[in-house]
Amino acid sequence: MDRAEILAWLREPDERRLDELWARADAVRRRHVGDAVHLRGLVEFSNHCVRGCAYCGLRAGNRRLTRYRMTADEIMACVRRAVAEGIGTVVLQSGEDDGTRTEWLAGLIRRIKTETPLAVTLSCGERPEADLAAWHAAGADRYLLRFETSNWALFRRIHPPCSPSRSRERDRERTESPHPRLALLARLRELGYETGGGAMVGIPGQGYEDLADDIETFRRLDLDMIGVGPYIPHPHTPLGRRGGSRISDLTSQISNFTSRTSNFTSQITKSNSERMALKVVALARIVCPRANIPSTTALAVVDPARGWELGLTRGANVIMPNLTPPAYRALYEIYPGKPGLFENTAEAVEAIRRRIAALGRHVGTGPGSARAARSPTVPAGARS
Ligand code: 5AD
Secondary structure, three states: OOHHHHHHHHHOOOHHHHHHHHHHHHHHHHHHHOOEEEEEEEEEEEOOOOOOOOOOOOOOOOOOOOOOEOOHHHHHHHHHHHHHOOOOEEEEEEOOOOOOOHHHHHHHHHHHHHHOOOEEEEEOOOOOHHHHHHHHHHOOOEEEOOOEOOOHHHHHHHOOOOOHHHHHHHHHHHHHOOOHHHHHHHHHHHHOOEEEEEEEEOOOOOEHHHHHHHHHHHHHHOOOEEEEEEOOOOOOOHHHHOOOOOHHHHHHHHHOOOOHHHOHHHEOOHHHHHHHHHHHHHHHHHHOOOOEOEOOHHHHHHOOOOHHHHHHOOOOOEEOOEOOOHHHHOOOOOOOOOOOOOOOHHHHHHHHHHHHHHOOOEEOOOOOOOOHHHOOOOOHHHHO
16 A cells, blocks of 8 residues: 555545445454454553653653552562463553663563563663663563654654753753654664554644654554554643643644644544544554554543444454553553553453454464564565
């Protein structure tokens, strides 16, 4: 699928024509990764963060948030939970927390790899390369780092520098490299990780051309995992406070933002960001047929009744049940409205299994690696 076609689908307003896109994405999903839905158990082990991302509730500047760091034993209890629930992968996610010591996390990874059969995925932000190498050496299999938007000007606007005392070194890297997360994704791949990127859809100032760039970036980086969700305004963040849902505010915000997207009619807004996120999921599946693509929590937040199902039937093949203990889960407030804050894990996983079965799909067993699907027996021509 070329850029013109990608753009045409992004701009397509007609629901009936869109049925064709959904059907095509679903067929590509079935042909290349089958009917299995892989479960990834998410453990949100620390909500400390040194970054100041303008959209995220964990940003260092959000002083209203009570911060926590789980102990290794608490995390291991969640990991054993994953094993008991028949989940094949644990995802250790945190803010970009300088308090997560390199050796501490390496030790934890070694413990998981020796005591369980689980694949280990990390999602801990833009850490120094030495950390990423140490954690891979300790046994980590995968790393998730969404690039959020491939539009460098927009990326910079929503990612202000860290406070000077915290991470001068990281900011230097940031001003020198064109897009730090794209560079880091390439490095992660070289280090041997299965690599996951992704984007938010509906960031104020983002346009169709930007989303087409994001999709082309998925293809260019040949990502193993692609996470896409709608942007959800968080009231305790600069971007959320500015009224991410109010078109009039957006207009003034956007008018002093000079980019290719200055045509206001092409802006993605809150009212259409869910459908637009689903379009990006579907297009991601078509351009990266073998990738593992989650039906994301943000989709479930904007549409609690059907969000997961819509993702799974429009290209996605992964669900990430939250294994974080409820008391901590409530504090891992990236955006408001995260579901299941009072649910116990076993019931939540059971509900997910039922929803998957209701779609005529089944839960995948084992680690569910995208790399395994890339075995040389797959004809190269089948991959575009
Ligand atoms: N709305 C939607 N997604 C968000 N994320 C962070 N803040 C928000 C928000 N306000 C996403 C980012 C990040 C991931 C962990 O959560 O894409 O990479």
